[in-house]
Amino acid sequence: MGADLFERRAVISGVGQSAIGRQVDRSGFQLTLDAVLAAIADAGLTVDDIDGLAMFPGGGKANLPGYANGNLYEVQDALRITTRWRQGVVEGMCMPFHGPAMAVATGQARHAVIWRTVKEGSAARNAGGRPAYGSTNPMAEGPLAWLLPVGALSPVCQVAPYAARYMHEYGATREQLAWIPVTQRAHAALNPDAVYRTPLSVDDYLSARMISTPICLYDCDVPADGATAIVVSAAETAPDLRAPVAIEAMAGVVDGRPSWEQWEDMGRVGYATAAALWERTDLRPADVDVAQLYDGFTIECVWWLEAMGFCKPGEAGAFVEGGSRIALGGELPLNTWGGQLSGGRLHAAFGHVAEAVRQVRGEAGARQVPGARVAAVTNVGGYEAGAALLTTWSG
């Protein structure tokens, strides 16, 4: 199956990251250059090989202080390259490498870089706390007009009703779901680049302050400073690349109402995207060796565990309880870099993709899943959702 899928004509050739931390004393522009140059080197390419540039989100879109992508043309100018394809998107990202993969699969570029740079850790420090979503604008526009005026001032408040509804329908408990952040923290201890690496216990989780019920502090990802870049190359260039990774399949379906508060069925999210993904591959959930599931909040991991078929609907609480299934050595090691909950909110699955690439290459160091060949990676959830399978390159 799938020889004619566009994503099979593309590979992920490089991933690179800047220094990552709660605060990194370096401008967003420098972090971007650090990550882009690292990713190009990781691919085994030179800067002059790059002929496509993209960033997420596109220019001018900043609902939170600390969105630090910069300007695409300034990055191109600084790199002194010629591009044949450029993109900055807000809607329709699916996975970070979706647009670049389309570009190289259709011959518009041969090697395209996409980056995401955040200085949200510094922005939160400067604001004296995590700022309100949309507070970069004086008025709440578009869908935010139904959220910010009433006091749903953060993605926490917008996602929390999903968690409340999920727990109401299925009886999942905070004691069960705690094992997602707790297990991911244990993984972060093995990742020198993770923001938080000290052990976290279920008791710590249960005694943490509520942000917006039932979401507590440790259910929220960590505002961070850092940049991630991903190089996507045409598959026919594989002989020139250091360690390409295959894109087995990807999908991003927006079904339900594309709105945080209007999404009809808040107990179930991501199912259409996951179904479309599995239609594009002969692989099955049981073939996945390691999962990097988007975790802006704990509940987003829950959605993806169920939607992707790693467990049945409503059973994620039991699946993660005790942590053994989702820990290194378990049947589905989850967010082996710590995820955004402990590794840092690198946003939009850029950190998840970087880790998936390292895992299927066998380059994940102390947190390597032995023999990992198939990684699942997902992005966001809710109305915008993306999912992909990355596999070890076999030529």
Place this chain on the structure above:
Amino acid sequence: MAANVGIPPAVTDESAAYWAAAAEGRLLVEHCGACGAESFPPYGICRSCRGRATAPVEVTGRGVVYSLTVNHQRWMPGLEVPYALVLVEFPDHPGVRVFGRLRGCEPEEAAIGMAVDVGFEPGPGGCAIPSFVAVAASPDHGPGSGPAVPGAV
């Protein structure tokens, strides 16, 4: 009542009628003249039959909480916490769900499935925001109370 802290809405051609009615304590959604379905937020098109002949209609009936959260975080200076936010659906208005605050009970008493009446209270920038009223605590439904007056601002 002091206005709630928040970020005010940018009022559009599509939402102007909603915000104007909100200031009068009335909840407007969009009604389709062709098929009778109701839509929210207002887009000037029926989300059921895609008919363009829509007009505002007032929701007066009792609502039911679909889900909720109690916010404890002070996202903006001066924001008073905690407060409950509820997603309310209306048995008599299928297809309509409205996000708003909850009053008339302690935030911790908010629950999925609880009945609420429509109400509003002062919001940021001079607007009025939905502030649903827990039915058990609503004086409109106490013994000897008069007819329900949906939420004065």
